Amino acid sequence: MAILEAIKIGCQKIQPSQTTEQPTRWLWRDLSFELEPGIQLGLVGATGTGKSLLLRAIACLDPLGEGEIRYLDRSLSAWNLPLYRSQVIYLHQRPIMFEGSVEANLKAVYQLAVNSHRRYDPHRVRDLLETFNRHPEFLYQPAANLSGGESQIVAIIRSLQLEPTLLLLDECTASLDPDTTQKVEKAIASWLAANPQRACIWTSHDPQQIQRVTNQQLILSEYVG
Ligand SMILES: Nc1ncnc2c1ncn2[C@@H]1O[C@H](COP(=O)(O)OP(=O)(O)OP(=O)(O)O)[C@@H](O)[C@H]1O
Numbered sequence: 137m138a139i140l141e142a143i144k145i146g147c148q149k150i151q152p153s154q155t156t157e158q159p160t161r162w163l164w165r166d167l168s169f170e171l172e173p174g175i176q177l178g179l180v181g182a183t184g185t186g187k188s189l190l191l192r193a194i195a196c197l198d199p200l201g202e203g204e205i206r207y208l209d210r211s212l213s214a215w216n217l218p219l220y221r222s223q224v225i226y227l228h229q230r231p232i233m234f235e236g237s238v239e240a241n242l243k244a245v246y247q248l249a250v251n252s253h254r255r256y257d258p259h260r261v262r263d264l265l266e267t268f269n270r271h272p273e274f275l276y277q278p279a280a281n282l283s284g285g286e287s288q289i290v291a292i293i294r295s296l297q298l299e300p301t302l303l304l305l306d307e308c309t310a311s312l313d314p315d316t317t318q319k320v321e322k323a324i325a326s327w328l329a330a331n332p333q334r335a336c337i338w339t340s341h342d343p344q345q346i347q348r349v350t351n352q353q354l355i356l357s358e359y360v361g
Pocket residue numbers: 147148149150163181182183184185186187188189190198199
């Protein structure tokens with residue numbers, strides 16, 4: 137069974153002004169695809185073709201104009217949203233950090249009701265820190281002082297510790313050097329290999345990265361209708 141299925145989905149482009157009479161323009165339309173377990177799917181398309189928007193629609197952060205997305209054979213509208221979001225995690229290029237230390241940021245997600253059955257696992261976090269060559273003292277750094285790249289690392293660890301089923305990686309290595317980027321790619325590959333029911337979707341402005349990490353690609357192009 138596919139983890140995710142998109143059926144004839146479409147998203148309208150936001151019009152510059154609500155008052156002027158303009159024909160509806162679609163970023164993408166009639167888009168259908170399936171994501172099978174074990175797949176790393178690359179979303180490919182020029183700037184502004186709606187790659188982030190598609191990831192955000194899958195994460196239920198932006199509405200679709202038409203069509204349906206199904207996760208584990210159930211329409212997104214039928215899912216309990218917090219439960220869905222505990223399994224399907226969207227990683228933004230510029231992650232939001234909460235106040236407090238790195239460790240406080242990693243622990244904060246367990247305060248959400250949907251994660252209340254899970255426990256913060258310091259051993260798992262230590263292993264993840266090692267993956268990124270970070271000393272355990274990194275946990276005590278104030279999150280407000282982190283660089284863009286360090287914030288991305290914390291956001292990736294924050295997500296991976298929750299063992300999601302589907303990761304939506306929106307240019308998640310954009311602020312990282314090549315060595316750290318490689319470490320992220322390895323961490324994602326290990327997470328994927330640990331459970332055959334997992335999958336992820338990448339967007340990246342680096343075509344070589346898309347070639348390197350993904351085994352399927354979906355090309356988005358402007359809808360001409
Ligand atoms: N909620 C929304 N509904 C419709 N259109 C949107 C919405 N949010 C942003 N847009 C517009 O959709 C277009 C695509 O934006 P998006 O960020 O998804 O592109 P992208 O392919 O990820 O671009 P890039 O490669 O630059 O990251 C932009 O013109 C943006 O203004």
